[in-house]
Every structure is written in structure tokens, then in C-alpha cells.
Amino acid sequence: MRLAGKVAVVTGGGSGIGRGIALAMAREGADIAIPDIQVLNAEKVADEVKALGRKVLAMKTDVTSAADVKAMVDRTRDTLGKIDILVNNAGMAAPPGMPFMNNTEEDWDRAFAVNTKSVFLTCRAIAPYFIERKAGRIVNIASIAGPLAATTMPAYSVAKQGVITFTRVIAKELAVHRITANAICPGVLYTEFWQKLAAHIAETNPAFKGMTPRQVFDKRVSDIVPMKCEQTPEDIGNAAVFLGSDEARYITGQALMVDGGCVMW
Numbered sequence: 001m002r003l004a005g006k007v008a009v010v011t012g013g014g015s016g017i018g019r020g021i022a023l024a025m026a027r028e029g030a031d032i033a034i035p036d037i038q039v040l041n042a043e044k045v046a047d048e049v050k051a052l053g054r055k056v057l058a059m060k061t062d063v064t065s066a067a068d069v070k071a072m073v074d075r076t077r078d079t080l081g082k083i084d085i086l087v088n089n090a091g092m093a094a095p096p097g098m099p100f101m102n103n104t105e106e107d108w109d110r111a112f113a114v115n116t117k118s119v120f121l122t123c124r125a126i127a128p129y130f131i132e133r134k135a136g137r138i139v140n141i142a143s144i145a146g147p148l149a150a151t152t153m154p155a156y157s158v159a160k161q162g163v164i165t166f167t168r169v170i171a172k173e174l175a176v177h178r179i180t181a182n183a184i185c186p187g188v189l190y191t192e193f194w195q196k197l198a199a200h201i202a203e204t205n206p207a208f209k210g211m212t213p214r215q216v217f218d219k220r221v222s223d224i225v226p227m228k229c230e231q232t233p234e235d236i237g238n239a240a241v242f243l244g245s246d247e248a249r250y251i252t253g254q255a256l257m258v259d260g261g262c263v264m265w
């Protein structure tokens with residue numbers, strides 16, 4: 001068990017990729033905190049974590065709120081005893097896409113609040129504690145949409161590239177304290193995120209008119225993924241386990257593509 005005795009926080013762990021990360025880490029021995037704005041989903045995943053024999057804490061948290069984030073960190077430490085790993089997974093798709101002139105200020109503010117500012121808030125809340133312990137792992141879930149400069153979601157694309165850059169900034173700053181910070185960039189996964197996005201694409205893009213969300217998704221996989229097969233939340237969970245484990249102690253400031261070969265850099 002590569003995470004035996006560790007405690008991990010997985011934001012947005014109530015569905016999709018976050019659930020995959022929470023379960024992968026629990027299987028490797030970690031106790032898990034699941035702060036999610038949809039608390040009922042977090043509680044369902046908490047039951048799955050418990051069934052694996054781990055301690056777990058599900059709680060309602062809005063990661064765009066500094067007060068909620070601070071309360072989440074305090075409650076996790078009080079209930080689970082400590083925090084070793086922070087996974088910033090909560091996020092949201094943010095259409096509309098091309099032309100970017102159709103984006104509103106509200107589209108950009110929301111995309112940045114949920115995908116980027118949230119990562120700053122959780123890292124700011126937890127860093128003093130990690131510094132005091134001279135240990136800590138930060139894993140930020142970015143996206144291939146950052147390096148790909150996705151015209152389908154300009155605000156999201158820029159927000160996720162921001163996550164990669166912020167990860168590097170804090171990796172440099174915190175390295176001296178033996179704290180690592182890395183990003184994972186998933187490719188395309190058929191979670192609620194992509195189900196909603198595919199429905200939006202089918203409605204708004206004439207090239208996809210009449211297609212079901214699943215058909216839109218399958219076409220995207222076949223168009224952009226060199227492996228031509230679907231990836232799963234477990235693929236991201238496995239990468240997060242590695243970056244959170246002792247095996248990755250000397251890896252920091254990296255953005256790891258887990259995407260079937262979409263982005264090679």
C-alpha cells in the first residue's frame with residue numbers, strides 16, 4: 001500500500017475524476033476527506049471509501065469561498081488528525097466557445113473562480129501547515145485544454161493553463177520545505193462534466209447537430225486521442241497516487257499529461 005497511514009483531501013471528490021482519485025487513494029491505504037459543493041454525492045463516495053476500510057470525512061464546501069476552504073482544512077485536521085496530500089480536483093467546464101467575443105465577463109469570472117482561484121485558496125490555507133511539518137504533496141487537476149489552447153472553451157482553457165503556472169510558482173516557492181506541487185492534465189473523460197459539455201456542443205455547433213452527447217464524445221475521442229480509446233477516472237487516480245506517494249518525492253513543478261497522447265511536450 002503506497003499511501004498507508006496518509007490523509008488525503010480530494011476536492012470535488014463526489015463525482016467523476018475526483019471519485020476515481022478518492023477511491024484509488026483509499027485502496028492504497030489513505031484516509032480521505034471529500035469536500036464537495038454537492039454534499040450528497042460526497043457522502044455516497046464516502047460510503048465507498050468506508051467499505052474499503054478507511055476513515056473518511058464528507059463535507060459541504062464551496063472551494064470558491066475562502067471561509068469554506070479554511071473551515072474544511074480545520075475540520076479535516078481535527079477529524080482525521082492531519083493532512084498529507086491535497087488534491088485540487090473540483091472544477092467545471094466553461095463554454096461557450098468560439099468566437100471568444102461571445103464570452104461574457106460572467107463566463108470568465110466563474111471559470112476562474114471555480115477552476116483557478118479555488119486552487120489558490122486551498123493552497124494558501126494549507127501551505128503554512130505543510131511548511132510547519134516540512135512535508136506535503138499538492139496535486140492540481142488541470143487539463144489538456146490549457147496547453148491545447150481550446151477554442152471550444154476559451155475561459156476554461158486559460159483558467160487551466162493558469163493552474164499549471166500556479167503549480168510551478170508554488171513548487172518553486174515550497175521546494176525548500178520539502179513540499180511538492182504537480183499538476184495532472186486529463187484528456188477527455190465521459191463524466192458529468194463531458195456529458196453536459198457534449199449536450200451543449202450538439203445544441204450549438206451545426207457540425208454536431210442531431211448527435212447524442214455520447215456520439216459527440218466518441219467523435220472527440222476519435223478526432224484527438226492518438227490511442228483512440230476512452231480513458232477512465234482510475235487512470236487519473238493512479239497518477240495522483242503516484243504523485244502523492246513517497247516514490248515521487250523528488251518530482252515537483254511538473255504537468256503530467258494523462259491523455260492517451262493528445263499533448264506531447
Ligand SMILES: NC(=O)c1ccc[n+]([C@@H]2O[C@H](COP(=O)([O-])OP(=O)(O)OC[C@H]3O[C@@H](n4cnc5c(N)ncnc54)[C@H](O)[C@@H]3O)[C@@H](O)[C@H]2O)c1
Pocket residue numbers: 011012013014015016017018035036037038041061062063064089090091092093114141142143144185186187188189190191192193194
Ligand atoms: N472530464 C474531463 O474530460 C476532464 C478533462 C480535463 C480536466 N478535467 C478536470 O477534472 C476535474 C474533475 O472533473 P470531472 O470530469 O470529474 O467533472 P464532474 O463535474 O464530474 O466533477 C466535478 C466535481 O467538482 C465539484 N465542484 C464543482 N464546483 C465546486 C465548488 N465550487 N466547490 C466544491 N466542489 C465543486 C462538483 O460538485 C463535482 O463533484 C475538473 O477540475 C475538470 O476541469 C476534466
